[in-house]
Amino acid sequence: MSLDSSLLEADSQNDEKLGALVFYSKFDDPDEWTQALRAYLPDLDIRVYPDVGNPSDVLYALAWQPPEGFFKSFENMKLVVNLGAGVDSLVGRNDLPDLPICRLSDDGMLALMRSYVTFAVIRYARDMPAFEAAKRRKEWHYIHPTPLDQIKVGVLGLGTLGSEVAQGLAQTGFDVRGWDLSPKNLPAVKTVCDPEQWTSFLGDLDILVNMMPLTPKTRGLIDASVFAALKPGTNFINASRGDVVDEAALIDALRSGQVGGATLDVFIKEPLEPDHPFWEMENVYITPHLASITVPTSAAKNVAENIRRVNAGLEPLHQVNPKAGF
Structure with missing residues (x-):
């Protein structure tokens, strides 16, 4: 309106x-x-x-x-x-x-969130973590780029911010799929709400983006079973709420390689405590809850x-x- x-x-x-x-x-x-x-x-x-x-x-x-x-x-x-x-x-x-x-x-808040998630997805899509590691080794490391339309990105939660993120990624050229608890119709985004398709939705992704709001039903929603359903090496981005994710399960998945890398803007306890394992993990990219303001x-x-x-x-x-x- x-x-x-x-x-x-x-x-x-x-x-x-x-x-x-x-x-x-x-x-x-x-x-x-x-x-x-x-x-x-x-x-x-x-x-x-x-x-x-x-x-x-x-x-x-x-x-x-x-x-x-x-x-x-x-x-x-x-x-x-x-x-x-x-x-x-x-x-x-x-x-x-x-x-x-x-x-x-x-509109300003929407633009900031869209830009943050687009940056995080492109960083994985264009293999930037591998190039960052190669730079630390002083190594010229070539990786042939993957066409964007061959990279499958799933967005969990298609509310106002999630829909903006999903459509922004689709406009950038990614193969975008969206999951929500109720039916949604977004241009160029394949949307799913059928619980019977939950596991297949997760298993077909290269990058998973959490945009779910924190509610009694979504607290701890992204747990060990979710990470196990992903293809090995799938990357994960959380720009919504820390409490939607089981952090212990994410740490285990990152250590095993089941999750290839994570970009995290939100955490269960903020500021993130100095002794939290995320700080020491090279495959975790941390920002201090500023994806959107x-x-x-x-x-x-x-x-x-x-x-x-x-x-x-x-x-x-x-x-x-x-x-x-x-």
Whole structure:
């Protein structure tokens, strides 16, 4: 659904009736967000936690991983906007009232995730780990390139980010297959949701990309049985959530060669502890949970429209179900 320009063009007199928004994130710049939001809602009262003033004034929250009890004092809250794609931090809370919860729709975030996964897939497709190792040996090591359309890439999870990743890889020229819990129809991507085809889906891949959200059903989903179903030497990329993967099983698969290499942006415990085996494994490429970030200048328009919609008595866009986890 496209943004409603009539709501975005409401006059300043109506803006004064919007109430206050509370902002919380340990990872995002509140000043940058304040500036971005005020480009659309110049009179919105923006308060940065814990300096919230009178909690009764707060009608909206823009938050990422808020602490337990965060929502209890905001008795008049109408809307929660999750400052990111994954809503797992909002699952199972006892302080969250029954109100609309939305994820951000951010073209900048989509572009960053697409670029990260495309980079990681190309790195394996073009044998860059072997060339990196050859450089350390000062060895001129030639490997004949494999045509991209002969490289089978599987994407687990075809939500907003997963679909963007799968279509980006297909546009780059890879043979892309997608798996999701429900039927999906994506151009140039062969999609599967039949549990009977799970093992055959995995066994036909050269590279497996995890884009599954973290939910009670997906926690530990990628376990020893998944790695055993892959062809020996298949490479693995995780740009979703660390808890979707059984790390001990992945370590065993990497050590045995069943998984040829792994590119990991997310982990069960972050930051990754200094004594974690991943640090010492030459076939593991580590990045510190930065595959995709929210870009305030591109995401603020969506936040502003949802505030206007709720204030006008309309349903907000991009709602999520925290009980389901997506």
